[in-house]
Amino acid sequence: MQNETVLGTKKAPGRRLSKGFRDHLIAYSFIAPNFIGFAVFTLVPMFFALILAFVKWDGANPMKFIGFDNFSRLIKDTTFHKALWNTIVYTVGVVPFTMICALALAILLNQQIIARNFMRTVFFFPYVASLVAVAAVWNFIFSPTMGPVNNILHLITGVPIEDLPRWAADRHWAMFTVILFTVWKNMGYYMVIYLAGLQGINPELYEAAELDGANAWKRFRNVTVPQLAPTTFFVLMILVINSFKVYDIFINLFAGADNQLNDSTRVMVYQIYNTAFRSLDYGYASAMAIVLFLLVLAITIVQFRGEKKYGQ
Amino acid sequence: MVGANKSFKIATKVLVYVLLALTVLCMLVPYVWMLSSSLKLNKDVFTFPMQWIPAMPRWENYADIWTRIPLGRFIYNTAKLSVIVTVLQLLTSSFAAYAFSKLQFRGKNLLFLGYIATIAIPWQAYMVPQFIMMRSLGLNNTHLAIILLQAFSAFGVFLMRQFYQGIPDELCEAARIDGLSEYGIWARIMLPLSKPALSTLTIFTFVSTWNDFLGPMIYLTKTELKTIQIGLRMFISQYSAEYGLIMAASVVSIIPVLIVFLGLQKYFVQGVAASGIKG
Numbered sequence: 001m002q003n004e005t006v007l008g009t010k011k012a013p014g015r016r017l018s019k020g021f022r023d024h025l026i027a028y029s030f031i032a033p034n035f036i037g038f039a040v041f042t043l044v045p046m047f048f049a050l051i052l053a054f055v056k057w058d059g060a061n062p063m064k065f066i067g068f069d070n071f072s073r074l075i076k077d078t079t080f081h082k083a084l085w086n087t088i089v090y091t092v093g094v095v096p097f098t099m100i101c102a103l104a105l106a107i108l109l110n111q112q113i114i115a116r117n118f119m120r121t122v123f124f125f126p127y128v129a130s131l132v133a134v135a136a137v138w139n140f141i142f143s144p145t146m147g148p149v150n151n152i153l154h155l156i157t158g159v160p161i162e163d164l165p166r167w168a169a170d171r172h173w174a175m176f177t178v179i180l181f182t183v184w185k186n187m188g189y190y191m192v193i194y195l196a197g198l199q200g201i202n203p204e205l206y207e208a209a210e211l212d213g214a215n216a217w218k219r220f221r222n223v224t225v226p227q228l229a230p231t232t233f234f235v236l237m238i239l240v241i242n243s244f245k246v247y248d249i250f251i252n253l254f255a256g257a258d259n260q261l262n263d264s265t266r267v268m269v270y271q272i273y274n275t276a277f278r279s280l281d282y283g284y285a286s287a288m289a290i291v292l293f294l295l296v297l298a299i300t301i302v303q304f305r306g307e308k309k310y311g312q
Numbered sequence: 313m314v315g316a317n318k319s320f321k322i323a324t325k326v327l328v329y330v331l332l333a334l335t336v337l338c339m340l341v342p343y344v345w346m347l348s349s350s351l352k353l354n355k356d357v358f359t360f361p362m363q364w365i366p367a368m369p370r371w372e373n374y375a376d377i378w379t380r381i382p383l384g385r386f387i388y389n390t391a392k393l394s395v396i397v398t399v400l401q402l403l404t405s406s407f408a409a410y411a412f413s414k415l416q417f418r419g420k421n422l423l424f425l426g427y428i429a430t431i432a433i434p435w436q437a438y439m440v441p442q443f444i445m446m447r448s449l450g451l452n453n454t455h456l457a458i459i460l461l462q463a464f465s466a467f468g469v470f471l472m473r474q475f476y477q478g479i480p481d482e483l484c485e486a487a488r489i490d491g492l493s494e495y496g497i498w499a500r501i502m503l504p505l506s507k508p509a510l511s512t513l514t515i516f517t518f519v520s521t522w523n524d525f526l527g528p529m530i531y532l533t534k535t536e537l538k539t540i541q542i543g544l545r546m547f548i549s550q551y552s553a554e555y556g557l558i559m560a561a562s563v564v565s566i567i568p569v570l571i572v573f574l575g576l577q578k579y580f581v582q583g584v585a586a587s588g589i590k591g
Contacts, residue, residue: 027420031423041461042430042438042466049440105332108328113332123336128523128569130566131525132544132545132548133565133566136544241434285440289440296433300432
């Protein structure tokens with residue numbers, strides 16, 4: 001290696017490549033391995049998705065350009081409306097529930113507490129544990145007649161087991177069960193983000209508030225909440241986006257095949273998956289995917305604005 | 313006055329511990345139940361009140377699962393994919409991140425902005441064209457498909473770059489004056505210094521590849537190619553009434569992640585916290 005070309009402190013006359021060009025080449029060579037893979041397997045499909053949304057294609061016969069037909073079909077498609085609605089219901093359930101639990105736990109764990117590291121580990125582990133495995137346990141624990149949850153509820157309340165919620169097996173309770181499971185599985189992750197946020201707050205602010213006679217609630221309200229605003233926006237953003245992308249939790253929490261997903265638990269990504277890989281209607285599935293993307297984009301923009309406003 | 317204040321403080325402490333203990337219980341019970349059921353006969357899994365420690369633990373459950381499904385094959389496949397994807401991601405991400413943080417070149421900011429923008433685009437929005445592309449390359453039902461999809465991550469580049477930004481430029485300058493090439497600086501200075509960031513990315517990538525569900529479900533339909541998550545799910549629907557066996561297989565599928573997690577959890581938590589702060 002000719003190191004002086006990289007260093008480039010002296011001009012090297014008569015070299016075929018100019019110093020700037022060489023430097024650029026070296027820089028690009030660092031980026032290339034990642035960028036080429038990223039461009040071919042991510043960027044190209046992204047643009048391909050845009051095109052697919054305007055065609056009719058089953059993957060075998062020639063593609064047919066149909067303009068906005070896929071989108072006008074979406075506007076009338078009640079199954080898709082239901083999937084969109086279910087996704088929104090799921091998001092509205094999961095987001096505040098997770099945020100409150102994660103923040104509460106973070107505040108509790110931010111104090112001088114015995115076994116703090118142990119608890120942090122325990123709360124965080126569901127986030128990394130295999131979804132298929134933990135969903136299977138939940139299915140058994142919440143199984144309507146035999147499961148311990150209903151048996152304990154029966155003991156405590158005296159309500160006959162048949163009258164207790166059938167959890168994932170019950171169309172009225174299914175969504176609630178999924179939300180509960182999601183919060184259980186993911187809150188440890190957001191708790192850690194909140195913990196980091198809490199540890200970034202200058203302790204002098206609390207001391208000053210205490211000198212001013214602020215009680216615990218006032219200190220929380222006037223110091224913790226505003227100081228945590230950037231963290232809260234970050235958490236909100238990833239929570240909402242992740243909720244819109246959900247699919248695997250739904251098909252795993254319903255023990256059998258996914259045909260057990262009834263119309264109260266079919267979410268957008270399920271609809272995309274089914275339309276593409278079962279009905280082989282690639283164009284229509286991509287139109288749905290574009291809607292998903294636009295929703296996520298809209299949320300991201302709103303939240304970035306919010307971050308700018310409340311961030312500092 | 314002081315006494316009242318003190319007893320109030322003690323009461324708060326007690327309340328905090330009770331709340332935390334209850335939460336810890338809620339978080340742990342599913343695993344304990346999983347472990348306990350994995351050592352039981354089907355008929356004993358749902359006895360109530362629960363028998364946490366089975367009187368006669370059925371260790372055979374742990375022997376049976378390997379013959380009922382090709383569990384060894386599934387684990388081998390998953391480990392292979394996880395290791396290859398992780399190594400590739402570490403290499404390509406740290407390599408690209410070095411250029412983005414320490415080198416000057418045309419189009420740097422635009423390119424980096426592009427990387428960040430695509431992090432926000434959900435994979436689920438382009439999984440269909442990706443599948444079509446892979447199929448036309450003849451790569452469906454190959455492990456290579458999964459590797460190619462996951463090895464080049466924008467997130468990895470972002471994470472590594474954030475870390476490299478914190479390493480002083482003077483260090484690189486000094487190395488350049490000493491005659492080290494840019495590749496040498498990356499290999500001998502940046503990589504050894506970025507152990508925490510590398511560990512974080514390792515855990516994230518390893519765990520998410522190990523647990524990935526939707527990717528293998530779309531690409532791997534042949535049994536001998538399947539990963540543990542898909543295999544486990546197949547097993548669950550096929551033997552839905554064999555609770556003890558299902559729980560034993562679940563325990564086995566969690567153990568590798570548990571080991572990685574416990575071993576490196578310090579970095580894991582730091583990584584989450586760091587990515588949170590940078591948001």
